[in-house]
Amino acid sequence: MKPSWPETVGDAGQDETVDVWAPAELRIIQKKGGYRFALDSLLLSDFARFKPRDRVLELGTGGGIIALWLSRKYPEIHLVGLELQVGLMELARRNRILNQAENRISLVRGDIRLLAHFFRPASFDAVVTNPPYRPLRTGRINPQSEKALARHELTVDLEQLLAASGQALKKGGRFFLIYPVRRLAALLALSRQNRLEPKRLRLVQSLADREADWVLLEAVKEGGEELRVLPALVVYKNPGVYSPEVRGLLGR
Amino acid sequence: MKPSWPETVGDAGQDETVDVWAPAELRIIQKKGGYRFALDSLLLSDFARFKPRDRVLELGTGGGIIALWLSRKYPEIHLVGLELQVGLMELARRNRILNQAENRISLVRGDIRLLAHFFRPASFDAVVTNPPYRPLRTGRINPQSEKALARHELTVDLEQLLAASGQALKKGGRFFLIYPVRRLAALLALSRQNRLEPKRLRLVQSLADREADWVLLEAVKEGGEELRVLPALVVYKNPGVYSPEVRGLLGR
Numbered sequence: 001m002k003p004s005w006p007e008t009v010g011d012a013g014q015d016e017t018v019d020v021w022a023p024a025e026l027r028i029i030q031k032k033g034g035y036r037f038a039l040d041s042l043l044l045s046d047f048a049r050f051k052p053r054d055r056v057l058e059l060g061t062g063g064g065i066i067a068l069w070l071s072r073k074y075p076e077i078h079l080v081g082l083e084l085q086v087g088l089m090e091l092a093r094r095n096r097i098l099n100q101a102e103n104r105i106s107l108v109r110g111d112i113r114l115l116a117h118f119f120r121p122a123s124f125d126a127v128v129t130n131p132p133y134r135p136l137r138t139g140r141i142n143p144q145s146e147k148a149l150a151r152h153e154l155t156v157d158l159e160q161l162l163a164a165s166g167q168a169l170k171k172g173g174r175f176f177l178i179y180p181v182r183r184l185a186a187l188l189a190l191s192r193q194n195r196l197e198p199k200r201l202r203l204v205q206s207l208a209d210r211e212a213d214w215v216l217l218e219a220v221k222e223g224g225e226e227l228r229v230l231p232a233l234v235v236y237k238n239p240g241v242y243s244p245e246v247r248g249l250l251g252r
Numbered sequence: 253m254k255p256s257w258p259e260t261v262g263d264a265g266q267d268e269t270v271d272v273w274a275p276a277e278l279r280i281i282q283k284k285g286g287y288r289f290a291l292d293s294l295l296l297s298d299f300a301r302f303k304p305r306d307r308v309l310e311l312g313t314g315g316g317i318i319a320l321w322l323s324r325k326y327p328e329i330h331l332v333g334l335e336l337q338v339g340l341m342e343l344a345r346r347n348r349i350l351n352q353a354e355n356r357i358s359l360v361r362g363d364i365r366l367l368a369h370f371f372r373p374a375s376f377d378a379v380v381t382n383p384p385y386r387p388l389r390t391g392r393i394n395p396q397s398e399k400a401l402a403r404h405e406l407t408v409d410l411e412q413l414l415a416a417s418g419q420a421l422k423k424g425g426r427f428f429l430i431y432p433v434r435r436l437a438a439l440l441a442l443s444r445q446n447r448l449e450p451k452r453l454r455l456v457q458s459l460a461d462r463e464a465d466w467v468l469l470e471a472v473k474e475g476g477e478e479l480r481v482l483p484a485l486v487v488y489k490n491p492g493v494y495s496p497e498v499r500g501l502l503g504r
Contacts, residue, residue: 181480181481184481185441185444185479186477188437191437210483211481211483225437227433227435228433229467232484
């Protein structure tokens, strides 16, 4: 599901492109050979919901696209992006400047597994994350290490990610994630183990008659048991033709 | 979602009806005021899949409709129905005779929580169950006790049900269940705790644009992690008009 957007308007540096994402008027520098913003990030940004003045943590902020999109959509929230990789952090800093979001997004370089070194426990109203998702020892490890780290669980696994999120959130705080549906059972079980009660779930499937690929999840820290499952999000109306919902998200 | 089928063709005894379910040519005696066969049982019967000569356990067989439907669809399997309530067990016996299924269905009266008293561990190829599903202390307890026992977790809760199922199944054995989707997280977490790995999941929603009501689950005893989520089953095309898929199941 590699989208054909946003539009590339030029080169930034060596091996880089500048892409403009029309609906939010964001300008995003991305590495040509590195991890590039894709549909999963867009869907997560649309699924997440915040209250004015929420303090929001993004775990694994990458080049900063989700943080930028959210701070455009919710101008009153304050976002903190945590990212381990130097190269991506640098890219996120440049993207933040390019979009004049310096006072709304803080960027912190660090390891999700060492969250307590950076933030006080229960200090966030929301956590949002589009984590690496191939479990280690499956799939081919990409030789380009930045891409490999962003895609594989080389540095953080699902269990560690949910533990960190549970730790960071206040009681009643909200957790938003997109993840491959084939690990849904582990995701829901580990969420509950970390006192993140699944409350809203939406499947993403490429076509109406296909099996789901991804799941969007909203969980609430120490929430009561009551899960709602929304109608599935269908990406393509016909092969190659986006559905009206996704066209709306893309602003075309 | 109370279906308007099967067709009631007459009275059997006092406060009883005989209903004919056309596609399988089953004749089912049901209590007028008791628990009556509904759409959830039909959907589960359609979702479950067996191999020839499978030994299948139904937990909470009630009046026997699921067992009868499955033994009609898979004539070579042997079904064992476990039911706690005397009245429902008696009804199941009469329904078994009415449908000439004495040699294909065994009926055992007993408590799911005491499964080890009735069956050897790991002695079944499949377990199928449409269990009572309102957790205790929620909802209004129906004053008619048979209905209350069949609907509420008065005698067995989800955890006990999954423990019993995990115990009854052979390695690689299959577990099939229909359950309210609002408890999906607990369902998947408890399945894994009992070494029943969720493998195939289908949501059931009343209309295409509505939230899901039920979930159909297939899990495999000691299976590997890899969940598939099928496109949702939509019951009504328009309010009051069954979808083509459900019309197909109803044979009309």
